[in-house]
Amino acid sequence: MGGTLFAAGVAISGILLFAAMLCAGLRIIRGPSGPDRVVALDLLGLLGVAAAGMAVVVSGSVAFVDIALGVALIGFLATVAFAGFIERGSIEEEEGP
Amino acid sequence: MMALLSVAFLIAGAGLCLIAALGILRLPDFFMRMHAATKAGVVGCGLLLVGVAFAEPSAGTWIKVTIAIAFLLLTQPIAGHLLARAGYVAGVPLWGGTREDQLEGELQRGDFDHPASAVFRRKTMNHKIEKVVLGIASGPGMDAAITHAVAMAKAHQVDLAGLAIIDTKTLHDVGPVPIGGNYYAKELRNTLTAGARRRVAETVEVVEEAATQAGVRFGLYVEEGDPIPILRDRLTDGVALVLSRQAWFDHGLAGKKIAPMSKLTRHRIAPASEPREDDAPIVVFG
Numbered sequence: 001m002g003g004t005l006f007a008a009g010v011a012i013s014g015i016l017l018f019a020a021m022l023c024a025g026l027r028i029i030r031g032p033s034g035p036d037r038v039v040a041l042d043l044l045g046l047l048g049v050a051a052a053g054m055a056v057v058v059s060g061s062v063a064f065v066d067i068a069l070g071v072a073l074i075g076f077l078a079t080v081a082f083a084g085f086i087e088r089g090s091i092e093e094e095e096g097p
Numbered sequence: 098m099m100a101l102l103s104v105a106f107l108i109a110g111a112g113l114c115l116i117a118a119l120g121i122l123r124l125p126d127f128f129m130r131m132h133a134a135t136k137a138g139v140v141g142c143g144l145l146l147v148g149v150a151f152a153e154p155s156a157g158t159w160i161k162v163t164i165a166i167a168f169l170l171l172t173q174p175i176a177g178h179l180l181a182r183a184g185y186v187a188g189v190p191l192w193g194g195t196r197e198d199q200l201e202g203e204l205q206r207g208d209f210d211h212p213a214s215a216v217f218r219r220k221t222m223n224h225k226i227e228k229v230v231l232g233i234a235s236g237p238g239m240d241a242a243i244t245h246a247v248a249m250a251k252a253h254q255v256d257l258a259g260l261a262i263i264d265t266k267t268l269h270d271v272g273p274v275p276i277g278g279n280y281y282a283k284e285l286r287n288t289l290t291a292g293a294r295r296r297v298a299e300t301v302e303v304v305e306e307a308a309t310q311a312g313v314r315f316g317l318y319v320e321e322g323d324p325i326p327i328l329r330d331r332l333t334d335g336v337a338l339v340l341s342r343q344a345w346f347d348h349g350l351a352g353k354k355i356a357p358m359s360k361l362t363r364h365r366i367a368p369a370s371e372p373r374e375d376d377a378p379i380v381v382f383g
Binding site (some may be wrong): 006008010023041043047049053054062084086 | 100102104107108110112114115117118119121122125130131134139140145146152153155161162164165169172173175176179180182183186187191
């Protein structure tokens with residue numbers, strides 16, 4: 001009874017997630033400025049966490065939850081690093097000692 | 098029952114993720130996009146993870162999912178805030194319809210080189226050059242710039258104006274001083290400025306001699322301050338600005354290497370010619 005419903009629900013959410021990834025990817029391609037891309041990348045990292053969650057449901061392997069945690073951590077670090085780059089300006093000459 | 102709950106949470110989470118992504122795609126400026134991505138993204142992702150925990154219910158999964166959600170709730174606001182602040186400080190343009198900028202005056206905004214904006218356009222050639230302005234710096238590449246500017250002024254039968262700038266913005270930034278070191282920092286600033294003035298005088302002599310030899314009328318402006326706005330002021334129609342490719346207006350005294358090309362590009366002053374050789378001077382048309 002629940003089998004087909006569950007499978008259909010997983011498929012639908014997978015499709016929604018894929019569409020979301022496409023939107024974020026399109027924004028990364030379009031830009032127009034670097035910070036816009038970084039925000040889209042940040043969201044793509046979040047969607048990666050969600051995708052790892054979907055992988056748990058699809059494959060039945062609980063280990064993917066750990067991967068979701070790892071992706072979330074990496075995404076956060078990446079965003080913080082990018083924010084630093086943006087704030088200092090990427091083309092400006094490096095500051096001397 | 099669990100399957101039903103799981104599906105409901107999964108679809109709700111994925112739907113919210115899609116809404117966040119649509120916000121990223123459709124909203125008009127960086128700050129709105131940031132707001133869409135961080136708020137809806139976290140909620141969507143969290144709901145989806147709850148759905149996952151319902152699908153594979155065990156104590157371990159629930160704990161891990163709770164940790165993951167708590168982590169997202171802790172980090173994403175920080176990441177979003179950092180990004181927004183960085184974007185604002187860097188000077189990412191606000192949407193044209195913005196009515197109130199509450200951070201105005203609170204944070205200093207930069208000059209963001211916006212690739213899509215029409216401000217940054219490469220000017221190739223003026224119809225007529227009415228004046229040649231030579232940026233007088235000191236350092237390597239200056240001789241080539243002097244020769245080029247004098248030749249240009251002579252070829253177009255126009256006056257040559259020397260624009261000597263002392264980059265006090267860079268020279269006065271002497272870095273951190275130890276406690277009690279402010280007096281010496283002031284002394285250092287004065288010494289650096291005086292040194293720059295001496296170097297300007299030397300270079301001006303060289304330029305004057307070159308101009309007299311070529312029979313070009315020569316005038317001189319001396320300015321102290323941030324070179325970029327000064328250069329921008331001078332770049333009116335009909336002006337050809339000649340700069341050295343390697344020497345900047347710190348006159349070699351700032352203790353760090355400043356590349357004029359990247360400095361100009363960063364501030365949306367577009368040079369006319371591509372770099373051909375190392376010593377070729379930079380030419381900018383107003």
